Amino acid sequence: MKLTRRKFLGGAAAVAASSMTLFNFNLLTNSPSASAADQPSEAIKTFRNVCPRNCYDTCGMITYVEDGVLKKVEGDPKHGYTNGKLCLKGYSYPRRVYSPDRIKYPMKQSPRGSGNWTRISWDEAMDTIAKKILDLKKRYGSTLPICLDKYSGNFGIVHYGIEGTMSSIGYTTRAVGTPCWPAGIDAQTYDFGTLYSNDPEDMVNAKYIILWGQNAAWTAIHSLPFINEARERGAKLVVIDPILTSTASKADLYIQINPSTDGALALGMARYIIDNNWVDWEYARANSLGFDEWVEYVKKSITLDWASEKTGVPKDIIMEIAREYATAKPASMWVGYGMQRHTNGGQNVRIIDALGVMTGNVGKSGGGVNYGHLETWGFNYNAMVNAPPKGSKGFIGPDGKEGDRAINMNNFAHDVSAQSDPPVKMLWLACRNPGAQDPDTNAIEKMFSSMEFVVTVDSFFNKTVEMSDIVLPATTHFEDWDVMASYWHYWVGINQRAIDPLYECKSDVEIAIELSEKMNALEPGSCTFPTSGTPEEWLAKEFNPGIHQMLGINDYKELIDGPRKAKMPPASWSDGNFRTPSKKIEIHSELAEKNGLPALPIWVDEMKTPEKYPIRFMTPHPQYALHSQFQNLDWMMTTNPEPKVEIHPNLAAKYGITEGTMVKIYNDLGSITVKAHLTRTTSTNVIVAYEAWYKNSNFNVNYTLKAIPSDMGKQATGNDGLAFHDNFVMIEKA
Amino acid sequence: MTFFEDCPPQVLKTHGELLLALSHLFAQGGENLSQTLSPLVKSCSAIAEHYNTSRLLQANQILAQYSETNDGEYLVMCYEFNRLFVGPNAPVAPPYESVYLSSDHLVMGEQTLAVRKFYQRENLQTIGQRHEPDDFISTELEFVAYLLSRIIETQAAKNSxxxxxxxxxxxxFWQQHLGLWLKTFAHTVSQSAKHPLFSALSEILVALSTLNAPLNTKEAPYETYAPQISRRSSSRCCL
Amino acid sequence: MSKQLGFLHNSEKCVGCRGCEIACKNEYQIEATPQWRKVFQLHEDDFSLPTRMFFSMACNHCAHPECLRVCPVKAYTKREDGIVIHDPNRCIGCRLCTMACPYDRPQINPAKKKVEKCNLCYQRIDQGEKPACVTACIPGALELVEINDSLDQKTGILKTLPGLPSPKITSPSIRFIGPKQGKQIRRD
Structure with a gap:
């Protein structure tokens, strides 16, 4: 498949020669194979794909294609972690690819937000975009008025060509950071040098498992068999979560902790472990810095009574889990991303890290303080790396270096609007739906309306597309070549082009090529993105000897035979080579201190509940969707037709709310109205609604969410995270 | 027996023109209505006059009115065309057969492949093979227009x-494909059309569908049989 | 009948992920509304502690299928291995079976105006494969089993769950391992 523009309406009318008719065809043409009608259907072909969503599991898939049509998807049995099974979202993929709702052609809206869309050719789309880029560059002397917001809609490596698109036109403004997990990343960066978790398949060796704010049943279901196997071998499962999730419902012990107090619980456990001398002094002292200093802090400042008061967990339970965790050997902890979405979230992860270190569970098979890893992501990012055109003017950073202008992805609306020299005038959105996912939706709407020009690449008509001038139709991963790694398991898989791109959909790299051709035609030298190469060639360029060696292959094509698991020990840090400045675990982190954080994993108070808004509104990940993907599909809309807010019956009674009542949830920022579901799976001061984008619905949990930063994230990801779960509201009957 | 039994070549030709005009209208999209409406009006009025059907005449009058409208109105119609058939919103009436007839209500369904096979019987394939569903309304209409042109040609050559x-x-092809979904499609359009042009277009599609349905007697005006057809197509799910 | 195939559902392992439900759809690409297999959440109040507990149910391929008994056009047959097959070619969509089935598992397909239901992937079984739902179950909560006395004599095997119709009506070929609750430290 060449990367040339496909013409849908054949320019020259074809004449069916064999039938010698004078009929002028526009859409039909001579079939190359004579008497093709008598030919049997093509045999079913199978392809290897990898689900590229922002998900722990990054499943290996087998795609069945007949006559060029994707018939069904199955799990890839050669994938040792996902083991031939998909989740409900994965099985729904044919609905996504062939949904009549897909965005099919480049479209232009005038004016933005009006719903007045015209179909335009790729050429016109590229011409309009290229001219706008060149116009902004001329007016402002640089491409800095152009801002890219790309994140996790597709985590395929070739999709970093989106960043490459921007690099190739000059220095631009970039939304930097990650909304998901940065506080925890920084916590592990301060402690261990980076995030690096055990192989999840190694959980089978754990004798005790604590899932800390982690709902694997919904967000990492393929880990459950490994947890179950450990349990069958005798391990106890403890789930600590403010919400009694599906995962928590299976636990031997479920602890409904006060939100944001996880560090206090860990400190209480640490105190009891010290008091009973279950500390692995040898491991901790040999491998870490500042351990004794922290032990002194715990002895001096922490009591079980305090921990119990703070967390809402009875003392005897703290003692029980402390004893069991410290003496199980090995004991595994899995720190979920939900628990770090607080103003003290990173600090809480650091405390939990220290708990793992003090019990000698770090570096051990069956142990670990597991959060995620990026060990298998060492690709070339070839599509991402492009030199700016000659003479490009950049932003002079605080370090005096010229480059892109970074703004905070987690306060996107505010930061875009705050730029003045030069202002941001144009947005390019790809793999990202800030209209649904960013905090303070009202602020997002306002910021979008202040833009001169908005380009969005997407597959479905979501809130962000609604607010765009031009939308470009994106391919699905079945229509692309790519390679995917996981931030949880150790497998890497290739993603083949199983079917031709539908309609006029293009991959992000194909779009970059089109743009480059257009820009250089309009102004030679204005874009450095290469204009050649097939999608498979672009994929091939992502591999390097390091990746080959890690996966035990000589060529990327070997991955077509099956995904490969990285050759790494089952336990992270088992070599004791930590990647901190001191090469040891830094219980005392000077880097943290330099960044204005406590050097030690000490308690930092959680955000106070405001008097006016006494109810915490938690908006965790949904079961039927991944952020704003999947829930809009018909199967999901049938099984889960509408959003609901989970309210404890006692809280509901206070406001006269019964099952099915429409509830207005509001604070100073905004409000949403959603149907109540009464359940004791939540507590009396926490209401829960799962974030998602429902088809033809304005439901969006982020209208009341302030862009309050979590405590960490800057060090490793450029910006602090978001305290998604410190969202306080009032409720009333709507 | 269908309408074209004993039909003079000139009328058959007009039928073909109507099919092609509709095919072009959907293929060229809302952006080109200023070019595609007039040929539709022309062929449609010839058909309407030939059969002397008031509903079709009325619908065609509306089409005629909007085929000579101003640029502003054309834009409004273009936006509505895209809302109904193209997107980027989930289109109200996706113009693909399998969306209406397959149990999946997806594109590229069994009907798409059946249509592909049908084209192959005439050694034809779509130009957008494997990108654009083969059962796109314009392609199906072009195919039947082609078949009609062959009927005329072979009649002229007296090749019985x-x-x-x-x-x-x-x-x-009508019985297995277009005839099975065109009315449901037209109904979906008329249910949600916010511009008179598309209600009229829907009427024309219904008329065309009825006209092409098998008739018991050639004298009977097609409208007589509309309810019968409608019952049959109502067994299909209307989106 | 030489044997009776059926399902064993382990509510202790089932997390309500709905993989089975959607894998069934993926296998047969059935339209949105009919749900041959469906995951049900057990009532929170049926347990001493609040919980999210589930069971998954398709056609139970009953020993005494009511659907088969009431069908006026003999669209239902029972195979030697106990699988109850529904033949859409015979079905006239009268819905008697949907009313007779205590489990509401024959599903009307509104587009086809006919009933459809789980045929226990008999084509797969005949080829030595497992049903699509069983293959898809990630926590291993759903198994294909032979329903017989030796299974019923095992400890922990239940013939029904709270809230389900009495198994005496149709002798459904499904067995359960009941949900187990751990300890909960709660704030209410």
Whole structure:
């Protein structure tokens, strides 16, 4: 498949020669194979794909294609972690690819937000975009008025060509950071040098498992068999979560902790472990810095009574889990991303890290303080790396270096609007739906309306597309070549082009090529993105000897035979080579201190509940969707037709709310109205609604969410995270 | 028996023009209505006059009115065209057969492949093979227009074997494909059209569908049989 | 009948992920509304502690299928291995079976105006494969089993769950391992 523009309406009318008719065809043409009608259907072909969503599991898939049509998807049995099974979202993929709702052609809206869309050719789309880029560059002397917001809609490596698109036109403004997990990343960066978790398949060796704010049943279901196997071998499962999730419902012990107090619980456990001398002094002292200093802090400042008061967990339970965790050997902890979405979230992860270190569970098979890893992501990012055109003017950073202008992805609306020299005038959105996912939706709407020009690449008509001038139709991963790694398991898989791109959909790299051709035609030298190469060639360029060696292959094509698991020990840090400045675990982190954080994993108070808004509104990940993907599909809309807010019956009674009542949830920022579901799976001061984008619905949990930063994230990801779960509201009957 | 039995070549030709005009209208999109409406009006009025059907005449009057409108109105119609058929919103009436007839209500369904096979019987394939669903309304309409043109050609050549072949193909394609979904499609359009042009267009599609349905007697005006057809197509899910 | 195939559902392992439900759809690409297999959440109040507990149910291929008994056109047959097959070609969409089935598992397909239901992937079984739902179950909560006395004599095997119709009506070929609750430290 060449990367040339496909013409849908054949320019020259074809004449069916064999039938010698004078009929002028526009859409039909001579079939190359004579008497093709008598030919049997093509045999079913199978392809290897990898689900590229922002998900722990990054499943290996087998795609069945007949006559060029994707018939069904199955799990890839050669994938040792996902083991031939998909989740409900994965099985729904044919609905996504062939949904009549897909965005099919480049479209232009005038004016933005009006719903007045015209179909335009790729050429016109590229011409309009290229001219706008060149116009902004001329007016402002640089491409800095152009801002890219790309994140996790597709985590395929070739999709970093989106960043490459921007690099190739000059220095631009970039939304930097990650909304998901940065506080925890920084916590592990301060402690261990980076995030690096055990192989999840190694959980089978754990004798005790604590899932800390982690709902694997919904967000990492393929880990459950490994947890179950450990349990069958005798391990106890403890789930600590403010919400009694599906995962928590299976636990031997479920602890409904006060939100944001996880560090206090860990400190209480640490105190009891010290008091009973279950500390692995040898491991901790040999491998870490500042351990004794922290032990002194715990002895001096922490009591079980305090921990119990703070967390809402009875003392005897703290003692029980402390004893069991410290003496199980090995004991595994899995720190979920939900628990770090607080103003003290990173600090809480650091405390939990220290708990793992003090019990000698770090570096051990069956142990670990597991959060995620990026060990298998060492690709070339070839599509991402492009030199700016000659003479490009950049932003002079605080370090005096010229480059892109970074703004905070987690306060996107505010930061875009705050730029003045030069202002941001144009947005390019790809793999990202800030209209649904960013905090303070009202602020997002306002910021979008202040833009001169908005380009969005997407597959479905979501809130962000609604607010765009031009939308470009994106391919699905079945229509692309790519390679995917996981931030949880150790497998890497290739993603083949199983079917031709539908309609006029293009991959992000194909779009970059089109743009480059257009820009250089309009102004030679204005874009450095290469204009050649097939999608498979672009994929091939992502591999390097390091990746080959890690996966035990000589060529990327070997991955077509099956995904490969990285050759790494089952336990992270088992070599004791930590990647901190001191090469040891830094219980005392000077880097943290330099960044204005406590050097030690000490308690930092959680955000106070405001008097006016006494109810915490938690908006965790949904079961039927991944952020704003999947829930809009018909199967999901049938099984889960509408959003609901989970309210404890006692809280509901206070406001006269019964099952099915429409509830207005509001604070100073905004409000949403959603149907109540009464359940004791939540507590009396926490209401829960799962974030998602429902088809033809304005439901969006982020209208009341302030862009309050979590405590960490800057060090490793450029910006602090978001305290998604410190969202306080009032409720009333709507 | 269908409408074209004993139909003079000139009328058949007009039928073909109507099919092609509709095909072009959907293929060229809302952006080109200023070019595609007039040919539709022309062929439609010829058909309406020939059969002397008031509903079709009325619908065609609306089309005629909007075929000579101003640029502003054309834009409004273009936006509505895209809202109904194209997107980027989930289109109200996606113009693909399998969306209406397959149990999945997806594109690229079994009907798409059946249509592909049908085209292959005439050694034809779509230019957008494997990108654009083969059962796109414009392609199906172009295909039947082509079959009709073959009927005319073979009639002129007095090739009775070929005449029968193309008549059979034409009837089969209507019975197995266009005839099964065009009314449901038209109904979906008329249910949510916010511009009179598209209600009129829907009327024309219904008329066309009825006209092409098998008739018991050639004298009977097609409208008589509309309810019968409608019952049959109502067994299909209306989106 | 030489044997009776059926399902064993382990509510202790089932997390309500709905993989089975959607894998069934993926296998047969059935339209949105009919749900041959469906995951049900057990009532929170049926347990001493609040919980999210589930069971998954398709056609139970009953020993005494009511659907088969009431069908006026003999669209239902029972195979030697106990699988109850529904033949859409015979079905006239009268819905008697949907009313007779205590489990509401024959599903009307509104587009086809006919009933459809789980045929226990008999084509797969005949080829030595497992049903699509069983293959898809990630926590291993759903198994294909032979329903017989030796299974019923095992400890922990239940013939029904709270809230389900009495198994005496149709002798459904499904067995359960009941949900187990751990300890909960709660704030209410």
């Amino acid at each position: 074997a070929k005449i029968q072949l193309y008549k059979t193909l034409y009837q089969e």
